[in-house]
Amino acid sequence: MPSENGAVNEGRAGSRIADIVVPVALDKAYSYAVPAGAALAEGDVVVVPLGPRETVGVVWALREGAGANLKSVLGRVDVPPMGEDLRRLIDWIAWYTLAPLGLAMRLALRIPGEDRAEQVRVGVRLAGEPPERLTAARLRVIAAAEGGLVYTKGDLAERAGVSLAVINGLVDTGTLEAVALPPEPVAGLPDPEHAPTALSPDQERAAAVLRAAVAERNFSVTLVEGVTGSGKTEVYFEAVAEALRQGRQALILMPEIALTAQFLGRFAARFGRAPAEWHSGISSRRRERLHRAVASGEVKVVAGARSALFLPFSDLGLVVVDEEHEQAYKQEEGALYHARDMAIVRARIDKAPVVLASATPSVETRVNAARGRYRHLVLPERFGGRTLPTMRAIDMRKKAPERGRWLSPPLLAAMRETRAAGEQSLLFLNRRGYAPLTLCRSCGHRFQCPNCSAWLVEHRFRRALVCHHCGHVERRPDNCPECGTVDALAACGPGVERLAEEVVEHFPDARVITLSSDFPGGIERLRRELEAIAAGEADIIIGTQLVAKGHNFPQLTLVGVVDADVGLASGDPRASERTFQLLQQVTGRAGRGDRPGRALLQTYQPDHPVMRALLSGDAAAFYAEEEAVREAAGLPPFGRLAAIIVSAPDRGEAEAHARALARSAEAPEGIDVLGPAEAPLALIRGRYRFRLLVRAARDSDLQGYLRAWIARTPKPPQRIRVTVDVDPMSFM
Template sequence: MNRVRLLVLNAALGPLDYTVPERMPIEPGSVVIAPLGPRKVTGIVWDNGRLPGAQVDASKLRPILEVVDVPPLSQPLRRLIEWTAEYYCAALASVARMVLSSGGALGGPMTTTEYRLSGGTPERMTPQRAAAIDALEGEQGIIRELAAIAGVSEGVLRGLVNQGVIEPVTVAIDRPYPAADPDFHQPALSDDQLEVANRLVKKVQAQDYAPVLLDGVTGSGKTETYFEPVAEAIRLGRQVLVLLPEIALTENFLVRFEKRFGTPPVLWHSSLKSTERRRAWRAISNGTAQVIVGARSALFLPYANLGLIVVDEAHEVSFKQDDGVRYNARDVSVMRARFESIPVILASATPALESLHMASTGTYELMELPSRFGGAQLPEIKLVNLTDEKPASGRWLSAPIIRALELRLEKGEQSLLFLNRRGYAPLTLCRNCGHRFQCPNCSAWLVEHRLSARLACHHCGLETQVPDACPDCGESDCLVACGPGVERIADEVGELFPEARVAVATSDTLGNPERAAAFIAQAEAKAIDVIVGTQLVTKGFHFPDLTLVGVVDADLGLEGGDLRAAERTYQQVAQVAGRAGRGSKPGEVLIQTRHPDAPVIAALANGDRDAFYAAETEARRDAGAPPFGRWAAIILSSEDEKEARAAAARLGDTRPDRDDLYILGPAPAPLALLRGRYRYRFLVNARRSANLQATLREWLDAHNFPPGVRVGVDIDPYSFV
């Protein structure tokens, strides 16, 4: 290879050609540093003929400067990058950046300083120093980590360092992770679990592409079941990727994983420090990381020897990326498994309708766990018609839920109240002049958060203090909170039951693994009587003494323009209902609704999932919606509203005239102003036979949009705001 074409990590540049110096070890997938004017750029050597671009005369080419000391990206990973860019109408460079997401990992060997006990004694022993020395026996880490383990301040430990009681140790950042033991603990599985586990183990042993939908009711032990093929992959020396939809779920999973395999898995998510990301990336790329548990971005890491992918809670909307490369990690996982020729397991108690359709056509193999583990029974579900059982004025909990809460408190059992709305109230207004607090950057109301004494926008992140007086009329003591959020429900529970220990569980209160771990520990120790939470508590948590679930507003998810509203409502309510009665005590679920006859609410009450999915499938078929048709959205935005509107109008004037496409728009997006940008959108409905991506590219490429206009394409959108 005396000349190569590089995919550089800048979408505006396109592929670039370079010469290869003599004896430089280069192959397709090599990560290299190349000159670009006075700068240096990182690029990936690509396969001949697979990147577009005219052939440049060799005399004009500059040589590559160096090959980065990391393994070349594998051929299956390069094909995945190409497929993702093509399918989601994204730039190749944007997808490749997700693979090389840890810039620090591309540097050479690095070391850091950690600390451990030296065996000495301090000049003066204090209770804090004595406690720290006892707690840190056999421990090693940075000062901040050791202080957390010992439960003392960092100052106490630094004093011990100064006296030589704690000594510094130089360690390599890239040191290997402890090895997982596939036979560390063999759990007792039910007959159903054992049958499914054995079938999954055979898929891993075959080392061939095999997409599996693991459909198990809540509490059926899906995690313990798929741990068996994970163990088999470890025995075979293969790597395993487990995708989780929420970082807050990670801590609960880690405890179960360590109990089964004797050591935690390797983590990958946005909260990792740069040194942790570097260590994980390099261990993944050289094959020493055995099991990787991460958020959706972990899907694009350069695994050396991937043998199995598991997507837990595979129905979750959070697997869909809403900006940048708008990919769905569930679907891309299946494609990565296909390119790698390995099995992929999609695990869920409420699978996406598209996944069930793929199983019904034989594209996915369906494996079912129809009953709960250990003889536990599914909870009894009852509807509370809010038209008949109206809450008291200024209240949001009906009498049946209040009586059920009182009964659980008397029994010493736990309860969960679900409302998928963060904060205290979704709208704050002035009772004197009617002023409503709105985000200046978005067409959305500011949400009051009393726990932090802030008004916040949940779209752009803006926060401001709650004023003492109305900013319009100047009247004081006139601000009114309208509607309920979880904080308001928690206050109501506290007023009704002052002795109850109440915890609010949302992304605001459980925003990192440490907070989630503390919450889980409290709940398991029965230090919490009532949990009030959002969708964050609908999955993954197992509290044996939780016997009551109350859904405060089951109709909330049916509002607005979400084309998957019924399916999403069913999934959320069914998942949160599944938190009840997971131990030996029976569970009860009360669902407050004003529309008890709505098909999705009736299906939940009757426990008839199949009937709901059948009706929803036929409705989708009639509408040409997924999985029978295709959706795509085009979003144009600008800081200038007129510029955005004009660009959308010009694009609309040249819309393709095809029998297999139906294009709606342009129209202002439901969230017409977002982060200071005015937004117009098109919604495209296409038949399965249509070449949707090629049509969209041809349509958009014919336009030169003004510099201030951004154009985004969302294939298979989940957000319609």
């Protein structure tokens, strides 16, 4: 790798040593000599030799020392240094999650890509004499450029109605001269006074507390718990406004940022400018510019996904975590961190207030609020006198749909009424594809993924069978591969595509939109469809969980939950909490406009505590019961959990190492080690998996225990992987 900003190496070793963290799976910093006279500071991004190659790294610490036997730092890279706060955050993440320091550091490292050179924008203006050869086109250009203003070439070509070649020709003749244009600003400056919202008294009370928290310029955490449609967004916008008034920066973390065009529009309406967006859909070139502009303080507000947490804010004055209960905040690959929790860590380091917003907070956050660790603001009502949807269960044991169909008579009747009233219905089913399982009616053969212990999901319009875990795709055959019978394959169970078929049978002239993250057209298509729905251009919407999140569809008055029980059967300790949150969210899409909404839950267990809580609207009772169950079982937040996942291409090896780990567990008082057990997803991407679960008392040194344990277990060969997941969200 070339050194971007001049070599610092002047050949002589100096008197300083740099401890440098490189972005690989190593757990410590490596020492290098700092060449004499090199201007190097902690946090600088540098190029260093690593074995036979060169790599970038970050200066974690500088100290005195000769370092005669050490290799030297080769150069400094011209990117914003990694500030003290970010380095402390990364140390913390590495300590907390047990991720190797180098991997944790990689979260915050941005190195320029190939296209890094900022393209200089050039404009042209009239400068010299008209050329000797004057064509009509050339005359039009000269006329259009009259007055001496600077235009981009494209602009001028358009104004004059000529091609770029004509413009370039006039530059060659000296009639036009090229001048450098200032770079376009990365993001506009949001104005806190642009269009303040008139808040309701409840909202105003909450907003006042948040403004005060921002004005304190100190660390604090405030939970804003408000029912769906209560205006949580409007309220935390007031905290953002206060940060802007103070000239400070604000970070808004969102779980599904790519789908939040509506949010960006609302922000722009309130502040006159959209916030800077940060997520994987943003081009690398733009991300690089944003990275610099966040470091320089030019960008004031970033709305982003998890990784926005690692931007080099120079003066962070507020962090908002929207939908704080969302599982999407947990990073499930690489360093397994929880972005909400790490946002709180970063805010503590940066002495900034945090706002957690949710209609259905996580049990952890509720308990923290109840114990006084967090401030707790409640918005109990929807804005503008609107009411929450009425909730009813449809007992599927009594009101069964026809054979091979999934919509019960009462739900169909409600959809007809809604349609007759010119309103929208939403059917929610959290299953992508056509059918979750395909089998042969003749021999019973089931289609399974060759790499995973999972059934292949039929995607009918792609004419394919797909594994949702590893992405394996195969054609759906006409004959059974096992017994050869023709046309004997049957789809079992519903996915959104199959549901759409049923809806069209019942409502042949309704405008139906099916939303699923795996449809062709990607984010752009989803954004367009969400807009179309909000504009009333659909009668019936069918969707997976991505329709549940934060959208405002004013004409939507009926939500039908096709299978309310789906999430309850998983055996996951958070199954109840998650089902409650998801169904509350999705039903909360109904009745947000002028007309009241209702929700119907198709369930085989109407007496399940989760269903009872949803039907009665008594969230407090649900949380109280859930907390009691967790407390009794020593589960988070009353106790702590860590999962150890051992995986290998060979099942026997994976199991043997998992057992070896269990044997060397030596758990002290207050810590239990459970397992190993074969993981529910026993095979993923060709790797067999075994799980151990560590349950520890709240005040125990879980990380210390895990480190010592893993260190004393004989190191397995490379093909056996041991993954530690502290505070696991997935138990698969």
